[in-house]
Amino acid sequence: MRKLVAAVSIVTLTLVTLANPVAAKPPVRKLLWSQEFNEAAGTPPSSKFFDYDLGGGGWGNKELQWYTEDAVKTNGEGQLEISVTKIPPVAEDELPYNCFGDCQYFSGRIKTQDKIRFKYGRMEARLKLPAGTGVWPAFWMLGSNIKAKGWPQSGEIDIIELRGREPELAIVSAHGPGYSGAASKTGSKRYSTPLSDDYHVYAIEWAANKISWFVDGKLVHTLTNKSVKAGTYVFNQDFFLILNVAMGGDFDGGQLDSDIEGVKMNVDWIRYYSVNGVGTVTRK
DSSP: OOHHHHHHHHHHHHHHHHHHHHOOOOOOOEEEEOOOSSSTOOOOTTTTTTTEEOOOTTTTTBEEEEOGGGEEEOOOOSSSEEEEOOOOOOOOSSSSSTTTTOOEEEEEEOOOTEEEESEEEEEEEEEEEOOSEEEEEEEEEEEHHHHHHTTTTTTTEEEEEEOOTTTTEEEEEEEETTBOGEEEEEEEOSSSSSSGGGGGEEEEETTTEEEEETTTTTTEEEEEGGGGGOOOOOSSSSSEEEOOOEEBBBGTTTTTOOOOOOOOOEEEEEEEEOOOOOEEEEEO
């Protein structure tokens, strides 16, 4: 009888243990860099960390914006704004240089290239993204070796991009050799309400041979070195950060609502952490 009681006790203990497994320890995150954008209204992003891409010419995707420094300023309420405005009608010979007659909007594109770069860890931003047919906001990264290697050999990590005619669809992607453009390694999640209605936190957690994408803390997509052809995983290196709002172009099917106005991306903050001691930020 004692042996039977002991056996029952062991079984009971085993069941309790299985029903109440030891909770996994949460990752340890250490803030290494951030931008909070609490400066006075009209302040440009810090020149210590950000530079601009400027001009037009389609940007390789038949886009219709002309990037300018004036489109990127703080709003005095704790956010950086990338604002889009229509270019007033002008004669062909009065269009900005290299516009080729295709520029219809002023917009902004900022980057940390040659200023600050990141490897592994967690990169996140709290954003309110714009919507509308042809609007293409993005929070993304490019390999710091792009000047030497070119694209897509340098790699591209799209932390979030929005196709303006489907603002309820979060799209996240990775581009590399053999899987770029329309063939990128992409994940998506459709929400019940447009992401453009409110702020959301978009993030990646990035380690050797693995990237995971999150929206408001929920996993959306994962890529590993085994997800692509051997020798083509190009994400174990430094990357720099980019935020922009494009207009028109191939991503939204070449469509653009010509009457759209008031387009802007609001950036509440950007934060970069190491995760369990992994993650580095390097200033030039």
